[in-house]
Amino acid sequence: MKEFFEKFKNNALVYLKSLNWIVLLGIAAFCIVLAIINNIRVEDSKSVDWIGSQEILEKPADIL
Numbered sequence: 001m002k003e004f005f006e007k008f009k010n011n012a013l014v015y016l017k018s019l020n021w022i023v024l025l026g027i028a029a030f031c032i033v034l035a036i037i038n039n040i041r042v043e044d045s046k047s048v049d050w051i052g053s054q055e056i057l058e059k060p061a062d063i064l
Contacts, residue, residue: 039048
């Protein structure tokens, strides 16, 4: 069983090394750019809020 895991680990490493990482990272970057452009393009009701753009709630008058 230990031999099987060693063989699996070695095969997985060989497979990962065979991938063209530049192309995969390029595809990921292209998808992120398209998502940002699409979010800007759609109307405000369908747009996604960005990180850090949380609405600040007003404090009730009786707490002040």
